Amino acid sequence: MDSRLLLYFLTALSGVAMVVGGMWLIYKQKIYIDRESNQPIEVTIPGGLTFKSNYPALALFALGFFPLIYPIHELSQLSDYPYVIRVKLKGAPTTNVYPALVYAASANASVAQNGDSFSVKVPFIGKGDQEYKVLLIANDHVLDMQTVSRSGDGDITVNFRSTIMAPPEYQTTTTPTPPGYN
Amino acid sequence: MHQRLVFALLVLGTLLSTAHAQATGHFRGHVFDAGSQRGIENLEVKLQPPTGSEAPVLIGATDSNGNFDLGDVKPGRYLLQISQGPYLLYRGEVSTPQEGVQNIPIQRR
Numbered sequence: 001m002d003s004r005l006l007l008y009f010l011t012a013l014s015g016v017a018m019v020v021g022g023m024w025l026i027y028k029q030k031i032y033i034d035r036e037s038n039q040p041i042e043v044t045i046p047g048g049l050t051f052k053s054n055y056p057a058l059a060l061f062a063l064g065f066f067p068l069i070y071p072i073h074e075l076s077q078l079s080d081y082p083y084v085i086r087v088k089l090k091g092a093p094t095t096n097v098y099p100a101l102v103y104a105a106s107a108n109a110s111v112a113q114n115g116d117s118f119s120v121k122v123p124f125i126g127k128g129d130q131e132y133k134v135l136l137i138a139n140d141h142v143l144d145m146q147t148v149s150r151s152g153d154g155d156i157t158v159n160f161r162s163t164i165m166a167p168p169e170y171q172t173t174t175t176p177t178p179p180g181y182n
Numbered sequence: 183m184h185q186r187l188v189f190a191l192l193v194l195g196t197l198l199s200t201a202h203a204q205a206t207g208h209f210r211g212h213v214f215d216a217g218s219q220r221g222i223e224n225l226e227v228k229l230q231p232p233t234g235s236e237a238p239v240l241i242g243a244t245d246s247n248g249n250f251d252l253g254d255v256k257p258g259r260y261l262l263q264i265s266q267g268p269y270l271l272y273r274g275e276v277s278t279p280q281e282g283v284q285n286i287p288i289q290r291r
Contacts (some may be wrong), residue, residue, distance in 0.1 A: 094238070139266035168269040170215075170222070173288040175273040180232045181261045 015068025022061025026054070103133065124150075134158045141166035207279045209252045209291055213244050213272075216287035221248020225271065230261040249283075264288070 044050045089104050109118040122132060136144040143163045148156050195227035209229060214221045225244045229252055237256040244250045255278050264272035264286060271288050 034234060043281055083208060101254065135199055139189050139265055139267075139270045141268040165268060167291070168271070169290065170266065170269075170271050171291050172269045177273070178261065178275050180259075 005075075008075060011067045013072040015064045015066065015070075018060050018064025020064075020067055022057050022059075022064060025057035026058065102134065105135075132156070134160075136160050136163065196281055206254045206256055209240070209260075209276070209280060209284070211250050211256045211262075211284035211286055213250070213286045213288060214274075216289050218290075221246070222288060223248060224291045226265045227252065228253065228261075228263045228265070229276075230263065231256075232259055232261075255279075262286075 005155075042050055042052055089102075093100060093102070107120045107122060109120045111118050114154070131147050131149045132145045134148060135142050144160045146158050146160060148158055150156055211227065212221060213227075215226055221244065223244050223246045225248075227242045227244060227250045229240065230242040231262050237257065237258060237260075238254075240252045240255060242250050242252050257278050260278060262272070262274050262276045262284070263270060272286055276284060
């Protein structure tokens with residue numbers, strides 16, 4: 001279970017408790033009467049504001065609305081903020097080509113022909129100000145690499161540099177990778 | 183007694199080195215233009231073991247005659263891929279140890 005849901009439920013529960021408690025206090029007319037004047041106690045604070053003794057119940061009622069409504073409002077937007085748990089990818093590659101870079105990707109999209117657009121959904125990391133390295137790869141060769149970050153609330157547009165390769169001298173193959181290899 | 187021990191160690195060492203030599207071998211090939219029969223140079227040759235195999239990925243290139251020779255190849259199945267930059271020209275499954283040289287004809291566009 002997403003721990004944020006638990007927090008939302010706790011917040012909502014506190015809101016319910018405050019609203020119900022406020023209603024109960026008002027229903028029970030839990031107001032404090034001054035024995036001498038037989039009137040509800042009035043407290044005057046600096047600034048000329050006067051509170052009657054049943055105001056705490058009303059304040060409780062009013063304050064309860066925020067923790068009650070806030071989770072309902074936020075829950076509808078929860079899908080926009082996937083719950084991200086950071087894990088470490090560890091390893092020690094063996095190669096005789098250094099320096100080498102290790103990238104980890106959780107999603108990719110293929111572009112079949114010139115002019116085709118792509119759309120890749122990636123986890124929303126941090127506060128949205130962290131950078132993504134986006135690679136354009138053909139046959140394991142990196143054609144271009146761009147570093148992008150979220151600039152507003154919208155999606156990220158990646159502008160790859162135009163890559164023009166000399167056409168191959170020989171016919172290319174489209175033989176699929178046999179099962180058992182990746 | 184001492185000479186026998188040295189002789190036994192020599193025999194054991196020879197046997198072990200022979201066994202190691204048999205554990206790996208070479209994978210040789212010839213990539214050529216199917217039309218002119220001339221070898222194609224500077225192509226990338228990649229010998230990839232199956233997923234989960236502990237054998238390394240071997241990468242080489244064809245020489246001026248279109249020949250390549252990859253060493254330290256463990257016996258087994260591999261995926262052989264020939265590329266020219268980002269263009270994949272050949273992909274096929276091969277087995278090692280091989281008999282002779284793998285001939286790979288490539289069609290010109």
